[in-house]
Amino acid sequence: MAVVLSIKGLTKSYKPGVPVLKGIDLDFEERGLTAIIGSSGTGKSTLIRIINRLIDPSDGSILFKGLELSSIEGRHLREARRRIGMVFQEYNLVERLSVMENLLTGRLGYVSPMNAWRRKFPPEDVAHALELLDVIGLADFAHQRADSLSGGQRQRVGIARALMQRPEILLADEPTSSLDPKTSVEIMELLKSQGVNNGIPVVVNIHDVELARRFADRIVGMTGGRVVFDGPPDQLSDDHLKLIYGGEGWLQ
Amino acid sequence: MTQPGAQAFPRIPAGRRQPFHSSWQVKLLALLVAAYAVYALGQLDFSYDRFIRGLDNGARFLSRMFPPSYKNWDQLLTGFIESMEIAVLATFFGVLLSLPIAILGARNLMPAWATWPARLIVTLCRAFNPVIVAIVFIKAVGFGALAGVLALVVASIGFVGKLFMEAIEEISMKQIEAVRATGAPFLSVVTYGVLPQVIGRLVGFCTYQLDANLRNSTMVGIVGAGGIGGALFAAFQRFEYDFVLAILITIIAVVLLGEFASNYVKRIFHV
Amino acid sequence: MSESVALAPMSKVWQRHTLRQKMARTALWLVIAIAVMLSLRSINVIWEFLWDAPEQMMDMGRRMWPPDMAYYPKTVHAALMETFHIATLGTLFSMVFALPLSILAAHNITPHKGLNLFAKTMLVSSRSVNSLVWALLFVAVFGPGPLAGAVAIAFRSIGFVGKLLGEALEEVHFGAIEALKAAGATQTSQILYGYWPAVKPAFWSIMLLRWDINIRESSVLGLVGAGGLGMVMNAAIDTFQWNRVAVILLTIFAVVVIGEVVVTFFRRRLI
Ligand SMILES: Nc1ncnc2c1ncn2[C@@H]1O[C@H](COP(=O)(O)OP(=O)(O)OP(=O)(O)O)[C@@H](O)[C@H]1O
Ligand SMILES: [Mg+2]
Numbered sequence: 143m144a145v146v147l148s149i150k151g152l153t154k155s156y157k158p159g160v161p162v163l164k165g166i167d168l169d170f171e172e173r174g175l176t177a178i179i180g181s182s183g184t185g186k187s188t189l190i191r192i193i194n195r196l197i198d199p200s201d202g203s204i205l206f207k208g209l210e211l212s213s214i215e216g217r218h219l220r221e222a223r224r225r226i227g228m229v230f231q232e233y234n235l236v237e238r239l240s241v242m243e244n245l246l247t248g249r250l251g252y253v254s255p256m257n258a259w260r261r262k263f264p265p266e267d268v269a270h271a272l273e274l275l276d277v278i279g280l281a282d283f284a285h286q287r288a289d290s291l292s293g294g295q296r297q298r299v300g301i302a303r304a305l306m307q308r309p310e311i312l313l314a315d316e317p318t319s320s321l322d323p324k325t326s327v328e329i330m331e332l333l334k335s336q337g338v339n340n341g342i343p344v345v346v347n348i349h350d351v352e353l354a355r356r357f358a359d360r361i362v363g364m365t366g367g368r369v370v371f372d373g374p375p376d377q378l379s380d381d382h383l384k385l386i387y388g389g390e391g392w393l394q
Numbered sequence: 395m396t397q398p399g400a401q402a403f404p405r406i407p408a409g410r411r412q413p414f415h416s417s418w419q420v421k422l423l424a425l426l427v428a429a430y431a432v433y434a435l436g437q438l439d440f441s442y443d444r445f446i447r448g449l450d451n452g453a454r455f456l457s458r459m460f461p462p463s464y465k466n467w468d469q470l471l472t473g474f475i476e477s478m479e480i481a482v483l484a485t486f487f488g489v490l491l492s493l494p495i496a497i498l499g500a501r502n503l504m505p506a507w508a509t510w511p512a513r514l515i516v517t518l519c520r521a522f523n524p525v526i527v528a529i530v531f532i533k534a535v536g537f538g539a540l541a542g543v544l545a546l547v548v549a550s551i552g553f554v555g556k557l558f559m560e561a562i563e564e565i566s567m568k569q570i571e572a573v574r575a576t577g578a579p580f581l582s583v584v585t586y587g588v589l590p591q592v593i594g595r596l597v598g599f600c601t602y603q604l605d606a607n608l609r610n611s612t613m614v615g616i617v618g619a620g621g622i623g624g625a626l627f628a629a630f631q632r633f634e635y636d637f638v639l640a641i642l643i644t645i646i647a648v649v650l651l652g653e654f655a656s657n658y659v660k661r662i663f664h665v
Numbered sequence: 666m667s668e669s670v671a672l673a674p675m676s677k678v679w680q681r682h683t684l685r686q687k688m689a690r691t692a693l694w695l696v697i698a699i700a701v702m703l704s705l706r707s708i709n710v711i712w713e714f715l716w717d718a719p720e721q722m723m724d725m726g727r728r729m730w731p732p733d734m735a736y737y738p739k740t741v742h743a744a745l746m747e748t749f750h751i752a753t754l755g756t757l758f759s760m761v762f763a764l765p766l767s768i769l770a771a772h773n774i775t776p777h778k779g780l781n782l783f784a785k786t787m788l789v790s791s792r793s794v795n796s797l798v799w800a801l802l803f804v805a806v807f808g809p810g811p812l813a814g815a816v817a818i819a820f821r822s823i824g825f826v827g828k829l830l831g832e833a834l835e836e837v838h839f840g841a842i843e844a845l846k847a848a849g850a851t852q853t854s855q856i857l858y859g860y861w862p863a864v865k866p867a868f869w870s871i872m873l874l875r876w877d878i879n880i881r882e883s884s885v886l887g888l889v890g891a892g893g894l895g896m897v898m899n900a901a902i903d904t905f906q907w908n909r910v911a912v913i914l915l916t917i918f919a920v921v922v923i924g925e926v927v928v929t930f931f932r933r934r935l936i
Contacts, residue, residue, distance in 0.1 A: 194575055225579030234572035242679050247586050251577030258582045260682050268679050284679060300572075307576055346614040409921075418816040431757055434750040438811040438892070455806050461913060480705035486701050521921045525797065525885040526914070534721040535714040543708065544718075613795040617888060620708075623798075630801050638802075650791040652767065662689045 143171040146311055146343055148247070150244040152212075153200035154188055162188050164367040166202070170311065175334050175344040175353035180364035181387045189364075190315050193345075195219055200337045207310065224251035227304030229314035229333070233296040237289035241280060241299055244288050248306025267306070275300040278332065294325035301332055305340070312337060314346045318353065326350065330357045350376040351383065455635060462616060462643055463636035469625050470641060474648070477621035480542045480614075481607035487543075488550020488607075489600050496558035497584060516559065519552030528614040530634060539620030546607045546614065553606070554599050557594070561599075565591040601656030606653060612645060682698035694929070719890065722733045729911035741896055743914055747811050748893035748920075751886065752879035757820025760872065762819070762824035770827060773842075774852075787843070791824030796882045800891040812893030818879050820843055825878075833867040834860055873928050880924045884917050 152166040162185040170176060180335050191197045193204060194369030195211060204211040211222055227248075233246050249267045249269035250258055257263070276282045278298035282290070288299065297317060302311055314333060330346075334357050337344035348354050354361055355375040363378070365385040371382045464470070498504055499512030528545035535541050565588060573587035589596075615623015624640060629637040670713045682690065769775050769784035799817035807813045850858065887895025894913055899908040 196571060196575060220579060222573060222577070222578040226575075228575040230572060230574070231567065232568060234568040236569045236573065236590050237566075238593075239586070241683070242680070243586070246575055247578070248575065248580040249580070250586060252581070255579055255585065258578075259585045266474035270566050272679065303572075303576070390504060425756065431754060434754050437750050438747065438754070439814060440812050444807070444812070448812070450714065450810075452806040455802075467925075476708070477836070479708050482700045482704045483708065486697070521918050522914070523881050523885045524919075525888060526898075527916070529888075530722070530725070532719070533725055534718040536711070539708045540710050540715065551794040609793060609795055611798045617795055626798065627801070642798070646790050650789060651787075659693065662693055 145173055146207060148205040150203045152192065152193060152199055152204065161168050162367050166369060166371065168369065169361065170343045173341060173343060174359035175346060175357055176362060177211060177299050178345065178347045178362045178364060179354055179386060183230035184364045185367045186364060190313050190347055193313060194223050194228055200314050220251060224307055225310045227307050227309030227312040229304050229317045231316040231319050232299045235288040235296055235299055238287060240287055242271060242284040243304050244299055245274060245306050248303045271306060274305055278343045286358045294328065297316045297321060297329050298332065301336065305336055305344050308341060308392060311342055312339050312344045314344065315345045316349065319349060326353060327347055356377060440472060458635045459639040461636065466637055468642060473622035473625040474644065476539055476609060477611040477615065479620050480539050480611040482602060483543045484546030484550055485604045488547045488603065489554055492551050492558055493557040495555045496562060499559045500562040502563050512648045516552060516555040519548045520547050520556060523616055524610050525617055526550040528617055528619040532618055536544050537618045538641065542611055542614045542619030542621055545619060546610055549610060550603050550607060556605050559595060561592045561595045562588060597659065601659055605649065605652045605656065609649060620632040666814050724823040725907065728907040730923065731908060732911035734912060737916065741912055744897045745916055748883045751811050751814040751818055751883040751893050752876060752878045754815040755883065756822060756872065756876045756879050758815065758819035759822030759826055763823045763830060766827040767821065767830035767834060768856065770831035772814065773835055774856065789829040791820055791826065796821035796885045797889060800886045801889050806917060809890035814883055814886040814891035814893055817891055818883055822875050822879060826875055829871045830864065830868060831866040837863040848878045869930060875929055877924050877928045881921060885918065
């Protein structure tokens with residue numbers, strides 16, 4: 143399989159001399175869901191947000207289908223971001239816009255600001271949005287304001303917004319951490335199936351190891367800003383988990 | 395007084411209830427304020443019999459105000475229409491200019507090279523009372539409504555610009571981040587990420603500013619910048635206090651009407 | 666069955682607003698556009714004057730330079746102190762009247778429609794009349810001088826403080842009051858122990874805000890003879906002594922800046 147995203151020697155320090163990411167090398171292929179696990183503060187969010195440059199890297203390269211992401215700016219950066227879907231832990235929907243408008247936000251990179259302001263989107267975008275609403279089971283909610291939805295519904299809208307971009311990779315930063323166990327499973331199912339159906343890789347930061355084992359095709363374990371495990375879920379042993387999270391009392 | 399106090403309350407003996415926790419500080423403060431008031435009143439040449447004479451004067455003054463006289467109603471009407479026009483134009487152009495200035499000045503959206511000039515403009519617009527600005531504009535463009543409009547545009551930028559800037563700085567950056575992450579151009583980030591979060595407050599500021607401009611247009615009229623203020627000032631100088639009262643009653647009525655109208659506008663935008 | 670089939674293609678189009686919402690919005694935009702157009706036409710801007718304005722302003726600026734600094738200790742300083750006293754005394758006076766009025770205006774404390782309406786009318790009247798107009802009135806009553814200014818400032822502030830304070834009182838969480846009532850507290854102690862602690866921060870911040878505004882406003886009251894900096898400025902303008910006007914403008918600017926710093930400082934400490 144071809145490599146879609148290739149990260150090499152990536153480092154990041156927020157404060158000079160205090161690196162958070164200490165040289166990350168990771169390749170992501172065309173298909174499959176990758177779960178990144180690691181204890182709080184190891185830099186999982188930092189890593190995933192550097193990919194679409196919500197955070198700037200300090201050093202290293204991020205090659206996305208032949209495009210070097212780490213140094214682009216302005217229009218090139220925006221055009222790259224259009225191709226990368228992002229799902230957030232706290233959904234980050236625009237609360238006062240309707241569900242439909244939130245979905246159409248995913249097309250803003252392709253529509254002129256003037257047309258966006260007048261809500262003039264191409265009919266195929268609207269049709270796509272209506273389809274996605276069906277997929278996420280919120281067909282009747284198009285006109286509801288985002289702040290009237292439940293957490294699970296919001297996250298579904300968040301995923302649909304990312305899918306509206308017709309992304310070539312889907313990133314998700316702890317998409318289930320604010321949700322109950324049942325809803326978490328449903329969200330993971332949605333992410334997994336959408337990745338498969340659209341033939342794109344999905345990268346998910348996740349705290350729930352069981353959930354990761356259940357849905358991931360590959361697990362990346364991070365500790366102290368480094369990758370310490372990278373392999374299929376069935377190879378992830380308790381020893382690895384001790385290495386990743388430290389200590390062992392919590393394992394029982 | 396904190397919540398537990400509510401529980402303890404019935405046990406406090408009647409007559410010695412203190413509304414403050416550290417009453418001696420408050421007493422000291424009250425004493426200082428009283429001392430200052432006496433001192434300042436002395437500075438302002440305030441004396442008791444001057445006050446009494448004033449009250450006498452006031453009674454005569456009031457009796458000459460009643461009943462209000464509407465016999466110069468045509469003057470009242472033209473003055474008022476002009477005041478409203480001044481207010482409408484000043485609010486429209488003031489808000490129009492405030493929007494970009496506020497966005498440029500918001501520190502969570504813009505780098506320092508953009509924020510500080512924008513903030514300087516807003517501070518300068520706020521620093522001077524519209525009357526002073528009106529005097530300056532009268533020197534520049536002559537007596538009349540244009541000077542009033544310009545002066546109130548400046549005041550509107552100072553007010554709406556500042557509040558709108560603060561409103562933008564209080565928005566949730568998470569929503570902005572999500573819109574940015576889709577690759578949206580800056581203007582779309584503004585219309586989809588920023589505006590929905592502040593539009594309700596913006597409508598509030600605008601209706602408030604229209605109201606304020608209407609009131610202030612009476613004020614700039616006094617120094618010669620058009621509108622009902624000119625008629626009011628002239629009535630004072632001619633001692634036509636009954637006409638003064640008629641004008642004042644009309645001002646109050648219009649301001650009240652304006653308040654109803656602004657509530658209605660808010661409902662249209664359902665905020 | 667046939668119904669749902671008929672509806673299916675309908676749902677493929679998405680519209681942001683219902684027809685009614687659309688019409689209301691269009692109507693509103695139309696009203697705004699028409700109001701602006703009409704005002705622009707009738708205010709008859711003399712464009713040559715407008716384009717000439719920058720030139721005129723530059724000219725004024727040149728005549729203001731250099732400011733006649735020697736004028737400050739001679740006259741401006743005394744006027745500045747007078748302005749300060751007018752603003753501060755006016756704010757203090759307004760507090761005395763605004764407190765009871767705000768209590769009467771708050772419908773949760775005063776459950777009497779008539780009294781609410783009375784208080785609200787008083788507050789609206791106070792707010793609708795500009796401080797400069799109040800100053801004109803009180804100059805007629807008390808004669809020219811700072812006393813008229815201080816009373817004018819007070820009358821204008823009552824409405825402002827009373828309205829905001831009344832709203833703060835109405836927002837007081839009902840549960841806290843309920844607890845006091847359950848404990849058998851009288852109306853007075855409900856106010857002292859329930860409402861006052863809840864609105865105290867708001868009260869001080871409102872007073873500070875108003876004091877800040879009053880400092881600015883009292884600097885222009887002199888234009889109609891009510892004392893303070895405005896009086897000196899009027900004299901300087903009437904005699905075309907622009908370099909003295911410059912000193913006064915600089916003084917006002919400095920006062921505004923200092924006022925802002927003081928207010929920020931107290932707001933941090935008090936609230
Ligand atoms: N904007 C920032 N400025 C400075 N330091 C930051 C910033 N964001 C994150 N950090 C630091 O970087 C480190 C990694 O943070 P990050 O959010 O990437 O961790 P994480 O692995 O996602 O943790 P969690 O599982 O709790 O979400 C932390 O020590 C954090 O304090
Ligand atoms: Mg994180």
